[in-house]
Amino acid sequence: MHISNRVKTLTPSTTLAITAKAKQLKLEGYDVIGLGAGEPDFNTPEYILHAAKNAMDQGLTKYTPAGGVADLKQAIIQKFSNDNQLEYKPTEVIVTTGAKHALYTLFQVILNDGDEVIVPSPYWVSYPEQVKLAGGQPVILEATEENNFKLTPSQLETSITEKTKALIINSPSNPTGMMYSEDELRQLGEVCLKHDVLIISDEIYEKLIYTDDAHISIAQLSNELKAQTVVINGLSKSHAMTGWRIGYAAGPEMIINAMTNLASHSTSNPTSIAQYAALAAYQEEKDPTIEMRKVFTDRLNTLYDLLEEIPGITCLKPKGAFYLFPNVTEAVKNNGFKTVDDWVAALLEEEKVAIVPGSGFGAPNNIRLSYATSKEQLIEAAARIKRFVEKHQA
Incomplete structure (x- = not known):
């Protein structure tokens, strides 16, 4: 079988790869915290669900x-x-x-x-x-x-x-x-x-x-x-x-x-x-993002403050979306790893925290953490990352 040259040039999605790895570890019974998600952790609002059902009932299929x-x-x-x-x-x-x-x-x-x-x-x-x-x-x-x-x-x-x-x-x-x-x-x-x-x-x-x-x-x-x-x-x-x-x-x-x-x-x-x-x-006149923004703002502030306490990690505070994109160059170096990708892989293996290395985004010195998950999970994830960094400190 032959694969086209244009497809051979593709780089697999880093975010999907991390998510798949985290899901596999969860299936194996590990307590994994996934911070790779690129989607809100809210369900679609009820009035939208009802509209979809009504469309089906009306034969708009x-x-x-x-x-x-x-x-x-x-x-x-x-x-x-x-x-x-x-x-x-x-x-x-x-x-x-x-x-x-x-x-x-x-x-x-x-x-x-x-x-x-x-x-x-x-x-x-x-x-x-x-x-x-x-x-x-x-x-x-x-x-x-x-x-x-x-x-x-x-x-x-x-x-x-x-x-x-x-x-x-x-x-x-x-x-x-x-x-x-x-x-x-x-x-x-x-x-x-x-x-x-x-x-x-x-x-x-x-x-x-x-x-x-x-x-x-x-x-x-x-x-x-x-x-x-x-x-x-x-x-x-x-x-x-x-x-x-x-x-x-x-x-x-x-x-x-x-x-x-x-x-x-x-x-x-x-x-x-x-x-x-x-x-x-x-x-619909309702704006579902009002509640989302309130929750995401609280999570952003919580996770940002916790990351600030971890040695070797610096972070610009974002204004939108639901990601933090810290620079971890110093932490990686002090922890004895050659690359951020190696550091991220070890973090997932040892502390069961799944984050996305910045290499997939064209920024090999950074990591992406999604705060589209519960505040409790974010607090625990930050504690695990801090423990990992301190354990490997040179």
């Missing part, structure tokens, strides 16, 4: 248009208007099988072989892999810890070549939780407009912010930037709907039409029942 049902697209358009002061037409919106599929489809329709996509690191693990699958070349630019893990306009300017097709912006960020300010976005946007670089703005964590800073979409800063931007979003994080697989993209009609055509030959359409559940999520 058939094919839908490839780009999503009209009512849901209209609800998404209204959401953009209310939350982001952005106005879109139905032909400028596509509903997809999760935000990940929106990104995958987008890369497939905008990239030719050899086209470059600028990917700031630390990055979400799937960005470079999806670019490669579309025949593109990910250009990794390090957004340094000294600059709060954010790309500078000068970095962007010097990295653009005649092959540059797009820039990815993820704010709030997975894995760092950092956010770009309006001024920072405007400066990056000016560089993209100057060089005709498409902006891909992944805003999946826009509702999970724990400071007074407001989420800003780069597309809302000017008509010129809106015309140069594809916004990616979904309901996975905001409504605890990770398994429902409903995401969407909004942007130039030509790109959205191409994405819709491709979807018609790949997925046919997002699951009908999930679409009607998503419709209810956006039509």
